[in-house]
Amino acid sequence: MKVPLSRRIFLQQTGALTVTLLPALFAASGCATGLPTYRASASVGKVILDPGKYPELALEGGTIEVEVPSHHESLLIVRIGEGSYAAVSPVCTHLGCMVRKEPSFFRCPCHGSTYTLEGVVVRGPAEEPLKRYPVQFINNQLTIQLRS
Ligand code: FES
Numbered sequence: 001m002k003v004p005l006s007r008r009i010f011l012q013q014t015g016a017l018t019v020t021l022l023p024a025l026f027a028a029s030g031c032a033t034g035l036p037t038y039r040a041s042a043s044v045g046k047v048i049l050d051p052g053k054y055p056e057l058a059l060e061g062g063t064i065e066v067e068v069p070s071h072h073e074s075l076l077i078v079r080i081g082e083g084s085y086a087a088v089s090p091v092c093t094h095l096g097c098m099v100r101k102e103p104s105f106f107r108c109p110c111h112g113s114t115y116t117l118e119g120v121v122v123r124g125p126a127e128e129p130l131k132r133y134p135v136q137f138i139n140n141q142l143t144i145q146l147r148s
Pocket of ligand 1: 093095096108109111113124
């Protein structure tokens, strides 16, 4: 015998399903950040780039997404200042959606967590910063360490 679902139970169940599935859908789609996206290869756990070859990095706050085929997630490379860069994961630490770039911060479209361009949480619900990758900028060469 079939028991009809009450409207309240139906909404609770479908709402829970939506919260569970949305982050997976965002994480599965490539280039979900909406940023200019480039490919780079890693060697010995490092990605080496010449930031001068990416016009988006000419100005402070400029950001690109870099896909590294051998790495499980892409990287967001941000020009923080003159000769200063940050590399962070685009994956929100709340439930795993891909963050979006706003003019001077990253914001998660799923529940509104906000991060500085260096990945520090400025508004929850996320409590942890974006994963940050160590970078070195020497002789116009940016080295991003994928493994710590
Ligand atoms: S996944 Fe919830 S705020 Fe980003």
